[in-house]
Amino acid sequence: MAEPVLEILELRKTFGALKATDGVSLTLMPGEIHALIGPNGAGKSTLIHQISGSIRPNSGTIRFLGQDMAGLDMAARARLGLGRSFQISSLVQEFSALRNVMLAVQARQGSSFRFFRPVMGDPTLTEPAMAMLERVGLAGRAHMPAAELSHGERRQLEIAIALALGSKAFLFDEPMAGMGPEGSKSLTKFLDGLRHEAPILLVEHDMDAVFALADRISVLVYGRVVATGTVDVIRNDPEVRRAYLGEAA
């Protein structure tokens, strides 16, 4: 079996008495979409935050491409290729969609301490950024300030940014949230193709999308992984049905 791209071992995080992450272990394999589902408050976002580096775990190990992430901040992890989207869109509001993506291109080129050359006339920034916007279908809105984009467009823009980083793994936190059925459908199709570029750890409430996309599903309840398996296994797991899918056992 291939080496996992992302490996999480016995991760623990408490907030006071609350065990937000209670001994979570999971892996993300090359080419897969690994969906993380669970009821509200199960600790899905907290887990994503710990992987991306915005929250420090109390104990446990996160390995990305074989490297221990302990002690690396969010920016350092992003530079290694851990691309994320946020549960609530997090963009540079006054910048246009294009400039938001250009920032990621610039970061990937590793060159933010350049003080004189104007970015807007720099094809090494504008061209790759435009290409990413085209891929997610936002090219027509390239010059619109992020603040003026619709909710769905902002989600698309977040994904374009993650793509522009040349990420080696994606952490997507509810990318479908608030999208209409059409938007969800086209994003589902897009993510389906994306897995071959880099594996995706997907937190999502839209069960149609999860069942359509996931190679494996992990179910998180009260900070614990109660089950991991293929779509069929999870659908038929009695404990999952009881704890999450809301059916009487």
Add this chain to the structure above:
Amino acid sequence: MTNASLMTRETIVNVLLALLLLAIPLGASAMGEPFYITLATRIAVLALAAVGLNIALGLGGLVSFGHAAFFGLGGYAAGVLATHAFDGVPLFAGIPGTDSMPIIWLVTVVVCGLLALPIGAISLRTTGVYFIMITLAFAQMIYYFAISWPAYGGEDGLSIYVRSAFPGANAAQPLPFFLICYAVLMTALGLFWLLRGSRFGAALQAARQNATRLSAVGIAPFNIRLVAFAVSAMVTGVAGALFADLNKFVSPSMMSWHMSGELIVLIILGGKGRLFGPVAGAMLYVLFEFALGGITERWQFFLGLILLGVVLFARGGLLGLLAGKARHG
């Protein structure tokens, strides 16, 4: 193309402001009114100090309440070096003083940069009101240090007997000195413009608006802000050196928190983050100081009212009123 027309409008306003600032002293010189040349020089120097602060505050959102420290350091660099040159006494270890402006500016830039790095590195661990307070605290430390150093005048300040020299210009005369200050201001504005449009500027403005997003693409906001803080301090420092040469006097009051506040006021009046905001702000400020100051000693009360009006009704400052909303590519 509303964007393009707004840009043109702001450019026109900027050019007009630049020409106006140049026209005042030229006209005053022709009419033999050197006082107005001094007034215009004061505008240029204060504007330069605010251009420096505008890098940190306007672009980076770093409300430094301690930039007077760098303004004063520039002033003392000019005063101390000129005094040693005048007296013919070496500074230390046989290094002589100097009355050459370019060398004084170079020393200022180095000193301010070297001091801004540790001050920034500590202050930038905090944000918001704590950042404001910690920059204030550092500036007050330097202020009291200047007060308690009798060798350079202590509380009384230090007189500069002969204004420092600039190669190829008679800087002792008001008009050539104005032109020197004006040229430095225009250079600083050019640097600000380049900086704002560059990769560094993009990262700095992103750090102001959404630092988490900047981290998520792999750029550490701290490093960007620290460099911006240092560059900002250097520019404000050079303004301080010119201010000392303008008044032929430097005192700890240049470093007091009043001065820090004044620089912030200039930026708010003119329009923060705007290229010519500091110029418009300094023009307004000096105009009030001169016009209202002639009528009442309590002119700052009226300045306060105007500032209140700007903050409540015209967030974009004078530039916002003249040139419309700021444009972001």
